[in-house]
Amino acid sequence: MVAITLPDDSVRDFDGPVSGADIAGAIGPGLAKAAIAVRVDGELWDLSRAIDHDAAVSIVTMRDDDETVFDLLRHDAAHIMAEAVKELFPKTQVTIGPSIENGFFYDFSRAEPFTPDDLEAIEARMGEIVGRDEPLIREVWDRDKAIAFFKDMGEHYKAEIIEDLPATEEITLYRQGGFIDLCRGPHLPSTGKLGSAFKLTKLAGAYWRGDSRNEMLQRIYGTAWRTPKELNAYLHRIEEAEKRDHRRLGKQLDLFHFQEEAAGMAFWHPKGWTLYRILEDYIRGRLDTAGYVEVKTPQLVDRKLWEKSGHWEKFGEHMYTTESEERTFALKPMNCPGHVQIFKTDLRSYRDLPLRMAEFGGCHRYEPSGALHGLMRVRAFTQDDAHIFCTREQITPETEDFCRLLLDVYKDFGFEDVKINFADRPEVRAGTDDVWDQAESALTEAAEVTGIEIGLNPGEGAFYGPKLEFILTDAIGRDWQCGTLQVDFVTPERLDANYIGEDGQRHRPVMLHRAILGSLERFTGILIEHHSGAFPLWLAPIQVVVATITQDGDAYATQVAKELRGAGLRVELDLTNEKINYKVREHSLAKVPAIIAIGQREADDGTVSVRRLGSKGQEVLALRDAVDTLAAEAQIPGQSAAA
């Protein structure tokens, strides 16, 4: 007897082992048809797998929670894709094929590259396999037999995976039609359940087991959904995301460009540079009030200093160097050694601590060519960097202050949704466990005052200390790690920084490496994507365009522009001989937040007609009121009104 408890707490008794399908059938034919899997004591099982013990069971249908359904659906899609590939290209070896966010992939090993045409053929064959509605059958295999089986088939990767599975793990294979694959499962009952809402999206290389020393496999990505409607909605979301790509908007809005002669380094155009400068000025203002001092350190520094700091050994390959005066210099990849040099020019007292030293430090790093990505990953960038030299006791209060400052800044930029990750000690590290204990608890304690839940990023701390990572979420739900705070006991030691304590003895200061925006280039890119290029007034490179309707308005329009500029606004005057429709269109496409149209009426009445970006209508205001309103709205957050 097997007693099955259903979600409504009713209990059904069965004579012997019973499958999820049997249970669904016993409840009703509708459910039997809709069932795709079963939850047994909370664990997801195949519908056909026999339950031989008393259990709490719930039947899973396509209406179950998204995560469960999509995971099943996409995992099946991966198997069906592998079956299609094996049918079309029998010599291909299969490796792994999981479900991922929004889709799935499968990695294949094959001598010839797949072509985009092959993708179409594979997708078509997948459709056929769905049509065949092949049942997916779970089989438990003997380990050695399974290894021999896959070796015999020439599936060496599969054999290797089994060999590496822990001896305790049950080896399960799933069979569908002529295709059999090692898999933990569970799966949908048959290939027909996948339906038609799937699509192969891209072809890419991927290293076997994610290790660049291994063979490069061919990865095919796809997406799968419950219904064609869901699929189309997803494809539409992708299109919309592409429209806000900062590289595309950078061109459209004339913000910056890249060219071959300086790969990975931006040429900032006037409008883009305006935006960049606003960020820099804003942060500078913030740091001033938060008690930081600003410095500037050399771009080009003798390699000797990098050897001392330890960077040469670890990252020398990624530093740009130049020879001069029979010495080797390196373009600085980071600012900390420079800041320590300034710290050391004076005999420091504990009374000088904490010393918060900030720099908009322009750094160069030789990033691998394949890593470059618009402004997001560049070879020349500027950090809103600072190092706080402090005592161990000051780690917690300084971290608390920093968290508050950072959250304030993110809020000003419209990022309310922030996550914090704590990255603790890596396996290879400098410093004693005692020191790490202290540093880790100092950081977590301080981070807790933010009230934000702290995620753990185990073993991902820097070799010199633990760190906090600050992640913001943009308008379309993507996460960006921008801010960071890292505790460093090693650099002060290596570069011999010290201060005189209350006891009259020399002590090592602790360094807190911290950045709020991270790289100004990258943060600019994030802002462009977050706002789709339609910036709030305080960030917009051109805040207002004053456009005339006919030439009769030129004189008054010039006066309006002058007054707006007088109030500190960034204004463009458009006196061109075009129709107002054309001007409105041009400036709207350029995403200027406010267009002021000037015609005879406004000139006669001393008014302006203001049209806001995104609105269809306009508002007629007295010139003075318009200037005041716009100037107030353009205020940089966190600063008092401009004089």
Place this chain on the structure above:
RNA sequence: GCCGAAGUAGCUCAGUGGUAGAGCAACUGAUUCGUAAUCAGUAGGCCGGGAGUUCGAAUCUCCCCUUCGGCACCA
């Protein structure tokens, strides 16, 4: 760095071995107009770079550069 794809006018793109094309932008002229494209004309190209095949190359082959999508990397 690795795998795959791409690079043609300022921008978006067409052009598969036989005299380099379109739209928009630019420039010139006309038009003076009330909230998302006024009309006409003109000009604009080392077809990413180099080598090769060919009577002839944007087009075929090889090498390199850059970009795009991933992977690996990210102090």
